[in-house]
Amino acid sequence: MVNIGFIGAGNMGTAIMKGISTSSLGKDVKLSAFDPSTEKVKALEEYGVTPCSSEKEIMENSKYVFLAVKPQIIEGVLEAISAYTTKDTVIISIAAGIGDEFIAKKTIPDAKVILVMPNTPLLLGEGASALSRNDKVSDEEFDVVLNIFRICGKAAVIPKDKMKEIIAINGSSPAFIYLFAKGFIDYAASVGIDSKAAEELFTQSLIGSAKMITDSGNTIDDLIKMVSSPGGTTLAGLERLYEGNLTDVVKNCCESCTKRAYELSK
Numbered sequence: 001m002v003n004i005g006f007i008g009a010g011n012m013g014t015a016i017m018k019g020i021s022t023s024s025l026g027k028d029v030k031l032s033a034f035d036p037s038t039e040k041v042k043a044l045e046e047y048g049v050t051p052c053s054s055e056k057e058i059m060e061n062s063k064y065v066f067l068a069v070k071p072q073i074i075e076g077v078l079e080a081i082s083a084y085t086t087k088d089t090v091i092i093s094i095a096a097g098i099g100d101e102f103i104a105k106k107t108i109p110d111a112k113v114i115l116v117m118p119n120t121p122l123l124l125g126e127g128a129s130a131l132s133r134n135d136k137v138s139d140e141e142f143d144v145v146l147n148i149f150r151i152c153g154k155a156a157v158i159p160k161d162k163m164k165e166i167i168a169i170n171g172s173s174p175a176f177i178y179l180f181a182k183g184f185i186d187y188a189a190s191v192g193i194d195s196k197a198a199e200e201l202f203t204q205s206l207i208g209s210a211k212m213i214t215d216s217g218n219t220i221d222d223l224i225k226m227v228s229s230p231g232g233t234t235l236a237g238l239e240r241l242y243e244g245n246l247t248d249v250v251k252n253c254c255e256s257c258t259k260r261a262y263e264l265s266k
């Protein structure tokens with residue numbers, strides 16, 4: 001049995017706990033959580049999560065400890081756990097911008113630290129998570145955590161120094177994609193198409209297009225060409241997107257996301 005504790009049971013902590021407990025891993029792990037908003041932990045009891053009343057209780061009962069709190073308050077949380085961090089504890093931080101060196105500095109110099117940038121689709125077993133670790137974490141320990149994120153979707157191991165840059169690609173990108181989807185669904189409503197039908201058709205187009213990128217064997221440029229009949233509707237629409245420099249807008253969005261991660265960084 002692997003003991004996994006969560007400090008913070010907000011959107012992401014909850015998504016990871018529900019992801020673990022509803023996956024095949026559920027029976028092999030014992031989950032516990034602490035959050036000052038006790039109702040959030042209470043709501044997780046039906047997923048087999050044991051409520052704890054302090055950081056100390058989590059630390060004393062867990063080998064793997066997830067820090068699922070906002071970057072702005074993580075320093076206080078690290079101060080609260082430092083006295084209970086041992087050379088055996090594996091600290092897993094999902095906080096945007098927070099580095100492993102800061103975590104070790106605020107706890108113990110030999111702290112085992114894994115950094116993860118997950119995303120909310122993990123709630124449905126469709127997460128996309130990036131992971132990296134410091135050199136104190138053993139292969140076996142890293143595999144335990146990697147396995148959690150693989151079971152809850154896809155996971156990629158990336159260099160530690162790219163953990164801030166990756167946020168735009170998977171951590172924040174669901175919000176960017178939802179906004180894009182809203183534009184299509186709002187347009188459908190404006191021309192009198194039932195929004196339920198529009199949502200069903202557009203979301204299936206998102207899923208299908210994603211599968212074409214991953215499974216068709218074609219490049220993205222080839223896939224765009226396959227849809228674009230000469231003199232047809234797609235080219236007419238694409239012209240407006242090129243005119244609005246969509247790819248530059250996306251690049252600016254990603255750069256702004258990364259810049260904020262550096263501002264939050266510790």
Ligand SMILES: NC(=O)C1=CN([C@@H]2O[C@H](COP(=O)(O)OP(=O)(O)OC[C@H]3O[C@@H](n4cnc5c(N)ncnc54)[C@H](O)[C@@H]3O)[C@@H](O)[C@H]2O)C=CC1
Nearest residue numbers: 007008009010011012035037068069070071094095096118
């Ligand atoms: N929401 C998302 O899509 C993603 C969030 N993240 C990261 O996950 C972390 C958490 O974000 P969310 O879950 O969205 O925020 P959230 O605000 O939903 O959850 C944070 C939780 O921490 C709790 N909390 C506050 N002080 C605490 C303390 N001293 N001890 C224990 N818990 C405490 C709050 O009550 C709250 O439930 C952030 O660092 C964020 O950068 C990473 C990837 C995606």
Ligand SMILES: O=C(O)[C@@H]1CCC=N1
Nearest residue numbers: 096167170171172173
């Ligand atoms: O907005 C944020 O800061 C967090 C990190 C990635 C997604 N949500």
